[in-house]
Amino acid sequence: MSPAAPTPGDFLCLRTHLSDKTVESRLERTRVDDLTAGEVLVRTHFAGVNYKDCLSILGRARIIEGFPRIAGIELVGEVVHSAVTEFVAGQIVMAHGFRTGIAFDGGFAQFARVPAAHLMAVPSGLDAWQAATLGVPGFTAGIALDRFIELGLTPERGLVAVSGASGAVGMLAIHILARAGWRVAALTRKMALEPVLRALGAEEVIDTQAATAPLRPLEKARFSAAIDNVGGDMLGWLLRSLQDGGQIAVVGNAGGNDFPGNVLPFVMRSIGMFGVVGNASWPVRQRVWGRLAGDWRPDFLALAAHVQTIGLSALPDHASAQLAGTTCGRTLVDLR
Protein backbone atom coordinates (compact mmCIF):
# COMPACT_ATOMS: atom_id res chain seq x y z
CA MET A 1 0.00 0.00 0.00
CA SER A 2 1.37 3.37 -0.95
CA PRO A 3 0.51 6.42 1.14
CA ALA A 4 1.19 8.67 -1.89
CA ALA A 5 -1.33 11.23 -3.19
CA PRO A 6 -4.30 10.54 -0.94
CA THR A 7 -7.67 11.75 -2.24
CA PRO A 8 -11.00 11.97 -0.41
CA GLY A 9 -12.03 8.92 -2.45
CA ASP A 10 -9.01 6.78 -1.52
CA PHE A 11 -6.77 7.27 1.50
CA LEU A 12 -5.15 5.43 4.38
CA CYS A 13 -6.43 5.00 7.91
CA LEU A 14 -5.87 2.79 10.92
CA ARG A 15 -9.33 1.44 11.73
CA THR A 16 -10.11 -0.37 14.95
CA HIS A 17 -12.55 -3.31 14.78
CA LEU A 18 -14.26 -5.45 17.40
CA SER A 19 -15.09 -9.01 16.52
CA ASP A 20 -15.69 -11.97 18.86
CA LYS A 21 -14.75 -9.73 21.82
CA THR A 22 -11.33 -9.12 20.26
CA VAL A 23 -10.14 -5.66 19.30
CA GLU A 24 -7.93 -5.39 16.23
CA SER A 25 -6.57 -2.28 14.50
CA ARG A 26 -5.82 -2.60 10.79
CA LEU A 27 -4.23 -0.35 8.20
CA GLU A 28 -6.93 0.11 5.55
CA ARG A 29 -7.81 2.17 2.50
CA THR A 30 -11.03 4.08 2.93
CA ARG A 31 -13.03 7.03 1.59
CA VAL A 32 -14.59 10.11 3.09
CA ASP A 33 -18.13 8.77 2.73
CA ASP A 34 -17.20 6.01 5.18
CA LEU A 35 -16.19 8.45 7.95
CA THR A 36 -18.50 9.76 10.66
CA ALA A 37 -20.31 12.92 9.58
CA GLY A 38 -19.07 16.49 9.97
CA GLU A 39 -19.43 19.78 8.13
CA VAL A 40 -15.68 20.31 7.62
CA LEU A 41 -13.41 18.05 5.58
CA VAL A 42 -9.86 18.22 6.90
CA ARG A 43 -6.70 16.85 5.27
CA THR A 44 -4.90 15.56 8.34
CA HIS A 45 -1.27 16.63 8.77
CA PHE A 46 -0.48 15.30 12.25
CA ALA A 47 -2.24 13.19 14.85
CA GLY A 48 -0.71 13.19 18.33
CA VAL A 49 -0.44 9.77 19.98
CA ASN A 50 -1.89 9.78 23.47
CA TYR A 51 -1.79 7.12 26.18
CA LYS A 52 -5.55 6.78 25.70
CA ASP A 53 -5.12 6.12 21.96
CA CYS A 54 -2.62 3.36 22.74
CA LEU A 55 -5.16 1.75 25.05
CA SER A 56 -7.95 1.99 22.49
CA ILE A 57 -6.14 0.75 19.37
CA LEU A 58 -4.77 -2.24 21.30
CA GLY A 59 -8.11 -2.91 23.03
CA ARG A 60 -6.59 -2.56 26.51
CA ALA A 61 -9.44 -0.42 27.84
CA ARG A 62 -13.02 0.30 26.85
CA ILE A 63 -12.59 3.74 25.32
CA ILE A 64 -14.08 3.50 21.83
CA GLU A 65 -17.84 3.96 21.60
CA GLY A 66 -19.04 2.13 18.50
CA PHE A 67 -16.92 -0.05 16.20
CA PRO A 68 -15.38 0.08 13.71
CA ARG A 69 -13.71 3.36 14.64
CA ILE A 70 -10.74 5.41 13.51
CA ALA A 71 -9.09 6.31 16.81
CA GLY A 72 -6.88 9.34 17.46
CA ILE A 73 -8.26 11.81 20.00
CA GLU A 74 -6.59 14.81 18.38
CA LEU A 75 -5.67 16.02 14.91
CA VAL A 76 -4.23 19.06 13.17
CA GLY A 77 -4.73 19.64 9.46
CA GLU A 78 -5.87 21.84 6.61
CA VAL A 79 -9.49 22.52 5.66
CA VAL A 80 -10.26 21.08 2.23
CA HIS A 81 -13.96 21.86 2.15
CA SER A 82 -16.31 23.51 4.61
CA ALA A 83 -20.11 23.63 4.66
CA VAL A 84 -20.03 26.39 7.30
CA THR A 85 -18.81 29.98 7.06
CA GLU A 86 -16.59 29.84 10.20
CA PHE A 87 -14.02 27.67 8.41
CA VAL A 88 -12.56 28.12 4.94
CA ALA A 89 -10.45 25.99 2.61
CA GLY A 90 -6.72 26.30 3.30
CA GLN A 91 -7.16 27.18 6.99
CA ILE A 92 -5.04 25.24 9.52
CA VAL A 93 -7.33 23.81 12.19
CA MET A 94 -7.30 21.35 15.05
CA ALA A 95 -9.73 19.14 16.91
CA HIS A 96 -9.42 17.46 20.29
CA GLY A 97 -11.94 16.34 22.87
CA PHE A 98 -15.68 16.12 22.05
CA ARG A 99 -15.16 12.32 21.87
CA THR A 100 -12.97 12.66 18.77
CA GLY A 101 -11.49 9.23 18.06
CA ILE A 102 -14.00 7.73 20.51
CA ALA A 103 -17.55 8.31 19.22
CA PHE A 104 -16.39 10.19 16.08
CA ASP A 105 -13.68 9.03 13.67
CA GLY A 106 -10.44 10.68 14.74
CA GLY A 107 -6.92 11.53 13.74
CA PHE A 108 -5.45 8.25 12.52
CA ALA A 109 -6.49 8.82 8.89
CA GLN A 110 -5.33 11.05 6.06
CA PHE A 111 -8.72 12.83 6.02
CA ALA A 112 -11.24 13.58 8.76
CA ARG A 113 -14.79 14.90 8.61
CA VAL A 114 -15.11 17.08 11.68
CA PRO A 115 -18.30 18.62 13.10
CA ALA A 116 -17.73 22.39 13.03
CA ALA A 117 -18.64 22.54 16.74
CA HIS A 118 -15.56 20.40 17.53
CA LEU A 119 -13.07 22.37 15.48
CA MET A 120 -10.92 25.41 16.19
CA ALA A 121 -8.45 27.42 14.16
CA VAL A 122 -4.85 26.86 15.19
CA PRO A 123 -3.98 29.99 17.19
CA SER A 124 -2.01 32.56 15.24
CA GLY A 125 1.70 32.25 15.92
CA LEU A 126 1.64 28.43 15.83
CA ASP A 127 2.12 26.32 12.71
CA ALA A 128 0.59 22.86 12.26
CA TRP A 129 3.60 20.99 13.69
CA GLN A 130 3.86 23.31 16.68
CA ALA A 131 0.14 23.01 17.46
CA ALA A 132 0.39 19.21 17.13
CA THR A 133 3.50 19.08 19.32
CA LEU A 134 1.55 20.80 22.09
CA GLY A 135 -1.74 19.00 21.34
CA VAL A 136 -3.66 17.32 24.15
CA PRO A 137 -0.60 16.91 26.45
CA GLY A 138 0.41 20.58 26.23
CA PHE A 139 -3.19 21.72 26.56
CA THR A 140 -3.68 19.46 29.59
CA ALA A 141 -0.56 20.87 31.27
CA GLY A 142 -1.86 24.34 30.41
CA ILE A 143 -5.23 23.65 32.07
CA ALA A 144 -3.43 22.60 35.27
CA LEU A 145 -1.32 25.77 35.28
CA ASP A 146 -4.36 27.94 34.49
CA ARG A 147 -6.16 26.43 37.50
CA PHE A 148 -3.16 26.88 39.84
CA ILE A 149 -3.22 30.57 38.95
CA GLU A 150 -7.00 30.75 39.42
CA LEU A 151 -6.54 29.19 42.88
CA GLY A 152 -4.06 31.93 43.83
CA LEU A 153 -0.80 29.96 43.62
CA THR A 154 2.27 31.90 42.52
CA PRO A 155 5.76 30.80 41.42
CA GLU A 156 7.28 32.30 44.60
CA ARG A 157 5.62 29.62 46.76
CA GLY A 158 8.09 26.97 45.64
CA LEU A 159 8.60 23.91 43.47
CA VAL A 160 5.83 22.35 41.40
CA ALA A 161 6.27 18.56 41.13
CA VAL A 162 5.57 16.89 37.78
CA SER A 163 5.33 13.08 37.79
CA GLY A 164 5.70 10.78 34.78
CA ALA A 165 8.24 13.41 33.75
CA SER A 166 9.57 11.61 30.69
CA GLY A 167 6.10 11.22 29.16
CA ALA A 168 4.37 13.62 26.79
CA VAL A 169 2.36 15.48 29.44
CA GLY A 170 5.34 15.37 31.81
CA MET A 171 7.90 16.88 29.44
CA LEU A 172 5.49 19.51 28.13
CA ALA A 173 4.35 20.41 31.67
CA ILE A 174 7.96 20.86 32.83
CA HIS A 175 8.80 23.04 29.87
CA ILE A 176 5.61 25.14 29.88
CA LEU A 177 5.79 25.74 33.65
CA ALA A 178 9.44 26.77 33.38
CA ARG A 179 8.73 29.08 30.41
CA ALA A 180 5.93 30.66 32.45
CA GLY A 181 8.40 31.35 35.29
CA TRP A 182 7.57 28.49 37.69
CA ARG A 183 10.13 26.28 39.43
CA VAL A 184 9.76 22.59 38.65
CA ALA A 185 10.77 19.29 40.25
CA ALA A 186 10.59 16.39 37.78
CA LEU A 187 9.72 12.92 39.10
CA THR A 188 10.84 10.07 36.87
CA ARG A 189 11.74 6.39 36.88
CA LYS A 190 14.34 7.17 34.17
CA MET A 191 17.10 9.00 36.02
CA ALA A 192 19.32 8.65 32.94
CA LEU A 193 17.15 11.42 31.49
CA GLU A 194 18.11 13.88 34.23
CA PRO A 195 20.15 16.14 31.86
CA VAL A 196 17.27 16.20 29.36
CA LEU A 197 14.70 17.09 32.02
CA ARG A 198 16.96 19.82 33.41
CA ALA A 199 17.48 21.22 29.90
CA LEU A 200 13.70 21.42 29.49
CA GLY A 201 13.48 23.49 32.68
CA ALA A 202 13.44 21.16 35.72
CA GLU A 203 15.34 22.59 38.67
CA GLU A 204 15.35 19.24 40.50
CA VAL A 205 15.02 15.69 39.18
CA ILE A 206 13.80 13.10 41.68
CA ASP A 207 13.82 9.31 41.33
CA THR A 208 10.26 8.02 41.71
CA GLN A 209 11.57 5.38 44.09
CA ALA A 210 11.30 8.15 46.70
CA ALA A 211 7.56 7.84 46.29
CA THR A 212 7.55 4.16 47.21
CA ALA A 213 9.31 4.77 50.53
CA PRO A 214 7.57 3.43 53.67
CA LEU A 215 4.20 5.07 54.05
CA ARG A 216 4.09 7.93 56.57
CA PRO A 217 0.90 9.90 57.27
CA LEU A 218 2.72 13.08 56.19
CA GLU A 219 6.03 13.45 54.35
CA LYS A 220 8.42 16.39 54.33
CA ALA A 221 6.45 19.29 52.81
CA ARG A 222 8.50 20.05 49.72
CA PHE A 223 6.18 21.10 46.87
CA SER A 224 3.81 24.04 46.46
CA ALA A 225 1.78 22.15 43.86
CA ALA A 226 1.92 19.03 41.71
CA ILE A 227 0.79 17.78 38.32
CA ASP A 228 0.34 14.03 38.66
CA ASN A 229 0.31 11.91 35.51
CA VAL A 230 0.85 8.60 37.27
CA GLY A 231 -1.76 8.01 40.01
CA GLY A 232 -1.34 5.02 42.34
CA ASP A 233 1.35 5.29 45.05
CA MET A 234 2.73 8.41 43.36
CA LEU A 235 -0.50 10.35 43.91
CA GLY A 236 -0.62 9.24 47.56
CA TRP A 237 2.98 10.36 48.10
CA LEU A 238 2.47 13.71 46.37
CA LEU A 239 -0.59 14.42 48.54
CA ARG A 240 1.53 13.76 51.63
CA SER A 241 4.39 15.92 50.30
CA LEU A 242 2.62 19.22 49.56
CA GLN A 243 3.19 22.36 51.59
CA ASP A 244 0.39 24.19 53.42
CA GLY A 245 -2.28 25.28 50.95
CA GLY A 246 -0.74 23.17 48.17
CA GLN A 247 -2.77 22.05 45.18
CA ILE A 248 -2.56 18.86 43.18
CA ALA A 249 -3.79 18.52 39.61
CA VAL A 250 -4.79 14.91 38.96
CA VAL A 251 -4.14 14.30 35.27
CA GLY A 252 -3.40 10.63 34.64
CA ASN A 253 -3.28 7.04 35.77
CA ALA A 254 -0.26 5.58 33.95
CA GLY A 255 0.70 3.86 37.23
CA GLY A 256 -2.78 2.88 38.44
CA ASN A 257 -6.22 4.11 39.42
CA ASP A 258 -6.20 3.43 43.17
CA PHE A 259 -4.08 5.47 45.52
CA PRO A 260 -3.30 5.28 49.23
CA GLY A 261 -4.59 8.27 51.16
CA ASN A 262 -5.40 9.65 54.59
CA VAL A 263 -7.10 12.79 55.86
CA LEU A 264 -4.02 14.48 57.40
CA PRO A 265 -2.80 16.36 54.29
CA PHE A 266 -6.27 17.90 54.06
CA VAL A 267 -6.95 18.74 57.72
CA MET A 268 -3.38 19.67 58.71
CA ARG A 269 -2.04 21.29 55.53
CA SER A 270 -5.24 22.40 53.82
CA ILE A 271 -4.31 20.61 50.61
CA GLY A 272 -6.60 20.93 47.61
CA MET A 273 -7.00 18.38 44.85
CA PHE A 274 -8.69 18.79 41.47
CA GLY A 275 -9.10 16.72 38.35
CA VAL A 276 -8.05 17.87 34.89
CA VAL A 277 -10.33 16.94 32.00
CA GLY A 278 -8.81 17.72 28.61
CA ASN A 279 -12.27 17.98 27.07
CA ALA A 280 -12.60 21.51 28.41
CA SER A 281 -15.20 24.21 27.78
CA TRP A 282 -14.65 26.70 24.93
CA PRO A 283 -13.71 29.59 27.25
CA VAL A 284 -10.97 27.42 28.82
CA ARG A 285 -9.81 26.24 25.37
CA GLN A 286 -9.56 29.78 24.06
CA ARG A 287 -7.79 31.09 27.17
CA VAL A 288 -5.29 28.24 27.54
CA TRP A 289 -4.47 27.95 23.81
CA GLY A 290 -4.03 31.74 23.71
CA ARG A 291 -1.43 31.53 26.46
CA LEU A 292 0.28 28.47 24.90
CA ALA A 293 0.70 30.50 21.71
CA GLY A 294 1.63 33.61 23.71
CA ASP A 295 3.37 34.06 27.06
CA TRP A 296 3.65 30.31 27.76
CA ARG A 297 4.91 29.54 24.25
CA PRO A 298 7.47 26.71 24.33
CA ASP A 299 10.90 26.90 22.81
CA PHE A 300 10.03 24.57 19.94
CA LEU A 301 13.68 24.14 18.99
CA ALA A 302 14.34 22.73 22.47
CA LEU A 303 11.27 20.50 22.26
CA ALA A 304 12.01 19.19 18.75
CA ALA A 305 14.54 16.64 19.99
CA HIS A 306 11.78 15.06 22.08
CA VAL A 307 9.15 14.86 19.35
CA GLN A 308 9.19 11.61 17.42
CA THR A 309 7.34 11.41 14.11
CA ILE A 310 6.11 8.01 12.91
CA GLY A 311 4.05 6.66 10.02
CA LEU A 312 0.60 5.13 10.47
CA SER A 313 1.93 1.60 9.96
CA ALA A 314 4.30 1.97 12.94
CA LEU A 315 1.52 3.03 15.29
CA PRO A 316 0.46 -0.36 16.79
CA ASP A 317 4.06 -1.26 17.74
CA HIS A 318 4.63 2.22 19.10
CA ALA A 319 1.44 1.92 21.18
CA SER A 320 2.68 -1.33 22.81
CA ALA A 321 5.98 0.34 23.70
CA GLN A 322 4.25 3.45 25.08
CA LEU A 323 1.96 1.39 27.33
CA ALA A 324 5.02 -0.56 28.52
CA GLY A 325 6.48 2.82 29.59
CA THR A 326 9.56 2.47 27.38
CA THR A 327 8.92 5.51 25.17
CA CYS A 328 9.55 9.10 26.13
CA GLY A 329 8.49 12.53 24.96
CA ARG A 330 5.84 13.29 22.37
CA THR A 331 4.91 11.15 19.36
CA LEU A 332 3.11 12.42 16.27
CA VAL A 333 1.78 10.40 13.35
CA ASP A 334 2.71 12.25 10.16
CA LEU A 335 -0.17 11.79 7.71
CA ARG A 336 0.94 14.24 5.01
Ligand SMILES: NC(=O)c1ccc[n+]([C@@H]2O[C@H](COP(=O)([O-])OP(=O)(O)OC[C@H]3O[C@@H](n4cnc5c(N)ncnc54)[C@H](OP(=O)(O)O)[C@@H]3O)[C@@H](O)[C@H]2O)c1
Ligand atom coordinates in the same frame (compact mmCIF):
# COMPACT_ATOMS: atom_id res chain seq x y z
N1 LIG B 1 -6.92 14.24 32.15
C1 LIG B 1 -6.69 14.40 30.86
O1 LIG B 1 -7.42 15.08 30.15
C2 LIG B 1 -5.47 13.75 30.26
C3 LIG B 1 -4.88 14.27 29.10
C4 LIG B 1 -3.70 13.68 28.63
C5 LIG B 1 -3.19 12.57 29.27
N2 LIG B 1 -3.83 12.07 30.36
C6 LIG B 1 -3.28 10.93 31.09
O2 LIG B 1 -2.06 11.33 31.67
C7 LIG B 1 -1.17 10.22 31.75
C8 LIG B 1 0.13 10.57 31.06
O3 LIG B 1 -0.12 10.79 29.68
P1 LIG B 1 1.09 10.92 28.67
O4 LIG B 1 0.52 11.30 27.36
O5 LIG B 1 2.16 11.74 29.26
O6 LIG B 1 1.58 9.40 28.62
P2 LIG B 1 3.02 8.85 28.28
O7 LIG B 1 3.68 9.71 27.27
O8 LIG B 1 2.84 7.41 27.97
O9 LIG B 1 3.85 9.03 29.64
C9 LIG B 1 3.46 8.41 30.83
C10 LIG B 1 4.65 8.46 31.78
O10 LIG B 1 4.21 7.95 33.04
C11 LIG B 1 5.24 7.17 33.62
N3 LIG B 1 4.74 5.79 33.74
C12 LIG B 1 4.30 4.99 32.74
N4 LIG B 1 3.92 3.80 33.23
C13 LIG B 1 4.11 3.86 34.55
C14 LIG B 1 3.92 2.94 35.60
N5 LIG B 1 3.41 1.71 35.39
N6 LIG B 1 4.22 3.32 36.85
C15 LIG B 1 4.72 4.56 37.08
N7 LIG B 1 4.95 5.47 36.10
C16 LIG B 1 4.63 5.12 34.87
C17 LIG B 1 6.44 7.25 32.70
O11 LIG B 1 7.24 8.35 33.14
P3 LIG B 1 8.66 8.12 33.90
O12 LIG B 1 9.25 6.87 33.34
O13 LIG B 1 9.42 9.37 33.59
O14 LIG B 1 8.36 7.99 35.36
C18 LIG B 1 5.81 7.58 31.37
O15 LIG B 1 6.71 8.22 30.51
C19 LIG B 1 -1.91 9.04 31.12
O16 LIG B 1 -2.54 8.29 32.14
C20 LIG B 1 -2.96 9.71 30.24
O17 LIG B 1 -4.07 8.90 30.00
C21 LIG B 1 -4.95 12.65 30.86
